[in-house]
Amino acid sequence: MKKRLLTLIFTLFVGTFSVFAQMSDPTSWTFSQKKTGDNEYALTFKATIQPGWTVYSMSTPAGGPMPTSITIEKVGEGIELVGTAEESEPSKKHDDVFGVDVWYYSNNYTVTQKIKVTDPSITTVKGSVEFQACQEGACVPGEKDFAIELGNKGADKATVAAADETKDATEDDSLWLFFWVAFGSGLLAVVMPCVFPMIPMTVSFFMHGDSNKAKAKAKAIFFALSIVGIYTALGLIISFLLGPGFINWLSTNWLPNICFFIIFMIFAASFFGAFEIVLPSWLVNKSDKQADKGGYIGAFFMAFTLVLVSFSCTAPIVGTVLVEAARGSVLRPIIGMLGFSIAVALPFGFFSFFPSKLSNLPKSGGWLNAVKVVLGFVEVALGFKFLMVADQTYHWGLLDREIYIAIWVAVFTLQALYLMGKIKFAHDSDLPYIGVPRLIMIIITMSFVIYLIPGMFGAPLKALAGYFPPQETIDFDINRIVRDNAKEIMKSGVQVGGTQGAASAASNEPVKYSDFLHLPHGLDGYFDYDQALKVAQAQDKPLFIDFTGHGCVNCREMEQSVWSDPRVLEMLKNDYIIVALYVDDKTKLPAEEVYVSEYDGKKKNTLGKKNTDFQIKQFESNAQPNYILLDSRKGNEKVLKPHVLQPARGYNKDRDAFVKFLQDGLKEYKARAGK
Incomplete structure (x- = not known):
């Protein structure tokens, strides 16, 4: 008797545990409010997300994945939304499966929505x-109800702190990525015709202009650091002048775009040689005179002169970095210019310490102008x-996906022809x-061009999805045409190689939901x-x-x-x-x-x-994907799990x-039927 009792308890424990193991709820939510004015409140929704x-x-x-959404009752009936919801800073990645850039949160997630209450009652x-939480191997949809009492309570400090912490962590990742992008841009600037020839000239000036080699190296390093300081100061000025509000306007408004x-x-x-972007000659000459003074002051102004003289080559690259920087946080111009300037200064510092390596540099020539044109x-x-x-933003319809891709095909085809020597610009050798x-x-x-061409006819081009207009803007999408034709055939009850056509005819x-839902790989099925x-039976x-x-x-x-x-x-078919x-x-049902x-x-x-x-209710699980093989003969039973x-x-791939x-x-289906 005792043994049976222990077995029963163990079975109940395991069964209960398995139910809770399958029923995942990886988030916990807290809701708070803060009064911000007469009948105005800021509602805060904070999620704490389990690791992974x-x-x-x-x-x-x-x-893309299912976005979070917040529904507030009585909007328009005593409650008005003030502005749009503000989220803590998300992380961003390109999702190869969906072919789009997605914004997501780990650990903490905070949303703030301002409201105005017009009904005193x-x-x-x-x-x-409503939200969706995903980890490796499972996605779980969730819905949390809230009831927030209004009053004069202060803001939930823990919620605000969590939001700031999340924002800082995700922003750090984004800034590091942008730093390396800017660093790569700086390396491109090094091989510009206005910069590359300056490397041996500058290093030779320091090495041969001072009998004390250690002091000469110190000046050369100071010269390189001055380059970093000058460019970074430019980023600092941009950040100070613009501020976060203006930067946000730059990134979202149609006019700056x-x-x-x-x-x-x-x-x-x-870059193509139509003209040169240059600074006033008086500014360059004045800086050059200061460089003649020698010492560390001379080294600084020599660096400043280099920045000014090379402006015609580096301005487009610097401008590109700053434009991209202006579309992010207020720190991006500083981080961008820091990464860019370190890359530009690096060869000057390196060859100052190892002047013998200068002989390994390729000689200046027509290839430098070719680099400019390719960048153009x-x-x-x-x-x-x-x-x-x-x-x-304004739905002008000028750049549908296929037109945009066609422009890229044309641009990079011309680039290939230029590299072949079929196109020649004014300054080319x-x-x-x-x-x-x-x-x-x-x-x-040319490989890139060939890769792009199918995108004009509906190929997703997943690696570049973030740079192209949405897939639905394409007019001639072969995949969509095939799916639409298949749906029409299915609606007519004609069998097209699967079971659904015959099944539809059988069920009459x-x-x-087949007008907006479909299965992959041309499979037929139901929703x-x-x-x-009914069809399975x-x-x-x-x-x-x-x-x-x-x-x-x-x-x-x-x-x-x-x-x-x-x-x-x-x-499956x-x-x-x-x-x-x-x-x-x-x-809606x-x-x-x-x-x-x-x-x-x-x-x-x-x-x-x-x-x-x-x-x-039937399978004690809320995770997706979840695949169930069910005995259709018992599909009408009240409890399905035994079947x-x-x-x-x-x-599991x-x-x-x-x-x-x-x-x-x-086999089990046939065995249960005695076949």
């Missing part, structure tokens, strides 16, 4: 926060990014033959459990239930890496009826389908909420294991 998990910004672009603000586009075109024309083509391509921002470095550049450029009804179950096939989401990164990875296996595709249940879809959940007592009024409730054919699978999962499920 991320939550996505409210500004996540379309086509309102003393509590109610609403909900148009100006930046024009500036980039001017820089490109300068790059400036043209990058400049159109700013015009794209303005175009999307004759090209008697093509050297190996130039040939490598030609191959790289169109596939629900409503009851409809899929009619065809005597097991159900393959795919709990997925529009913003589920891991789901897309599984579809690309595992579902694409020919063995998997064959079984022929042996199973697929039903994809999107847990984050916002489609018809009034007759809205219900209150037995699980959490909340109203389920969207397709996503209905599917989430179904997953939690699952194999243990559920989640994110082992193709062989997934094939075995499908095979074992099919």
Whole structure:
């Protein structure tokens, strides 16, 4: 008896633990308010995120993971929103799966929304926060209700501190990346015709102008540090003059983006040799006279003279760095100029210590001008990014995706022709033959052009998605045309190599939600459990239930890496009826389908909420991807878990294991039928 009791307790413990292990809730939320004026309040929503998990910004672009959203009740009925929600600084990365740049949060996430209460009877603000949390292997949708009592309470200091801490951490990552980008730009400036020849001249001046070699090296190092100081001071001045508010305006408003586009075109024309961007001669001459004084003061003014003299070559690069810096935080101009100047000063300091290495430098010549021209083509391509921002802001329709890519194809094709010697500018030398470095550049450029061309017809070009207009702006998208045609065929009930056409005809009804939902790899399937179950029972096939989401990164990875296996595709097409249940879809349910959940007592009024409730209630899980093989003959039972054919699978890119999962499920289905 005691043994049975212990076994029962152990079973209950393990069962309870497994339920909680599957039911993930990786965030905890706190809500607070601060009175900011007459009937005005700042609402603060703070999430503490478990290590390894991320939550996505409210500004996540379309086509990416599910963004966070905040719904406040009675807006327009006694509550008015003041401005838009302000988020703590997110981290940014390019997501190869979705093909877009995504903004996300780790550890902490804070949103502030200002409101004005116009109805005196309102003393509590109610609403909900919807979000998606992801880690390696799983994504979990979440919804948190809030009820914030209004009053004169102060701000939640812990929340503010957490927001500042998160902002500092993520900003540090961004600044480090920008530092190295600026450093690379500085290395490009070194090989400009106005800078490169100055290296041996300057080093020789210091080494031969002073009998004390140690003192000469010290002056040379001071010269290099002066270059760093001068450029960094420029960044400091830009930051001081602009300030964070103006920098934010620069990065988001259409007018400065148009100006930046024009500036980039001017820089490109300068690189092509149309004109030179120079400073007044009196300024250069005055600095040069100060350099003749010698000593450390002379070294400083010699560095200043170098900066001024090389301005015609470095101005476009410096301008590019500063323009990009102005589109970020107030520290970016300083960090950008610091990285740029260190790269410019580095060769002067290095060769001052190792003058014998000067003989290894390539000789000046026509190749220096070729570097300028190549950078001119790059400036043209990058400049159109700013015009794209303005175009999307005002919906002018000038730069659809295929037009934008066509411009890049033209620009880099011309660059390749220039490198081949087929195009010649005013300051170019004759090209008697093509050297190996130039040939490598030609191959790289032409390969890039060939890579771009399919993008004009719908290819995602994932590596460059952040630089191009959104995929939906393309007019001639082959993938979309194929999908739309397939949907029309499916609606007509014609079989097209899968099961859905025949199934639709058998059930004599169109596939629900197929006008905006679809399966990958041309697979046929369903998006409503009851409809899929009816077809599966009619065809005597097991159900393959795919709990997925529009913003589920891991789901897309599984579809690309595992579902694409020919063995998997064959079984999904022929042996199973697929039903994809999107847990984050916002489609409103018809009034007759809205219900209150037995699980959490909340109203389920969207397709996503209905599917989430179904997953939690029947399979005790809320993670995606989640794959269930179900005996369709028992699909109408009130409790479905006993009729699952194999243990559920989640994110695991082992193709062989997934094939075995499908095979074992099919065997079990047949075994239960006595076949």
